[in-house]
Amino acid sequence: MRAQNDAGRRTRRRWTAGAVGTTALLVLTGCSAEVQRGWYPGTRETTNHNAQLTDLWVNSWIAALVVGLLAWGAMIWCMVAYRRRKNDQGFPKQTAYNVPLETMFTIIPILMVFTLWGFTDRVQTEVDRPVDDSPLTVTVYGKQWSWDFNYSYEQENGEVVEAHYSGIQAQLDGSEGVRDTLPVLYLPKDVPVHFELKSRDVAHSFWIPQFLQKRDLIPGKTNHLYLTPQELGSYDGKCAELCGEFHSEMLFNVEVVDEAEFVQRLEEMEPGQVGDEYSRNPNNNPDGAGTMERDLQTPRGGGSH
Ligand SMILES: [Cu+2]
Known part of the structure; x- marks a missing residue:
């Protein structure tokens, strides 16, 4: 004993x-701060949307954990309370086809799905609401396998600066310092940006992980993204849609700088914009299709690719 x-x-x-x-x-x-952000990159202040996106994510996890604990608790309780005892004979009492119970099991998950949907829809509507008076429009072209950034910036004195940066594919050959050769997207701190997202060839996706927003670039279509960077610093950007052989090299850097430096950077760039005329998509660039056809008919010298 x-x-x-x-x-x-x-x-x-x-x-x-x-x-x-x-x-x-x-x-x-x-x-710890990581847990409070649900291990999301960036901080709550990186853009004007980060806080509400983080809250949606973390609160969804808390709700899922509560549901999980209830479900696991009920399962373990059943296993323990209704386990087979020493002198038990035959089957226990069968309780299938209990209509009230099954109705509850149907209604509760539907309510949970609609609750999750409701909160998600509210945040999504808020985050995607067009900002009509963004002083800065950046038209982003994804192309195999780099990026073109076109800037149209209305300064406080009303003067509009137009400039562009035409990116060249990163060469990830393992040597150090490759990061410094990537295309750079400059953004001014605390200025609302309207991104127009386009593709020159196939489907790509514009993603700055720390901004917590990602959007596809679809040939023949313009997508939009509105946000305000709120913290100075360097961020990583990448293509998030498998777009061919060198998809993994379709990288860029983001520099959030103060307004004065931003204007200076624009002045250092090529003036004007590089638009649809450089796209390979024959549907919205008939000239481009002609060039492609000529290219295909021209015999090429050996050895080049
Ligand atoms: Cu891509």
């Missing part, structure tokens, strides 16, 4: 230690 009691006490002590340990882990890690 004594031995049995000791074993029981030891088991209970082990359970208590486990529970205390788990709680401590949750409480302690709960304080």
Whole structure:
């Protein structure tokens, strides 16, 4: 009897230690900034949308965890409370086809899905609301395998600066310093930006992970993205849609700088814009299609590619 009691006490002590340990882990890690952001990149202030996007993500996880704990708890309770006892015979009482229960099991998940949808829709509508008076429009062209950035910036004195940067594909040959050779997208801090997203050839996707927003560039279509960068610094950008052999080299850097430096950078760039006339898509660039046809008919010298 004594031995049995000791074993029981030891088991209970082990359970208590486990529970205390788990709680401590949750409480302690709960304080770290990473956990509060749900391991999202950037900070709550990186753009004007980061805070609400982070909250949607973290709160969805909290809701999912609560549902998970209830479901796991119910499952474990059933396993323990209704386990097969020593002298049990035959099957336990069968309770299939319980209409009220099954109605509940249908209605509760539907309510959960609609709740999640409601919060998501609210944030999405807010984040995607067009900003009509953005002083800066950046027309982004994705192309195999780099980026063209066209800037049209209305300064405070009403003067409009137009400039562009035509990117060249990154050469990821393993040598150091390749990052510095990537195309750079300059953005002024605290100025609302309207991105017009286009493609010169196939489907690409414009993604700056720390901005928490990503949008496809579809040939023959213009997509839009509105945001205001709020923190100075360097960020990584990349293509997020498999677009061919060198998709992984379709990278760019983002520099969020103050307004004065931004204007200076624009002045250092090529003036004007590089528009649809450089696109390979024959549907919205008939001239481009002609050039392609000529290219195909011209025999090429060996060795080049
Ligand atoms: Cu791409």
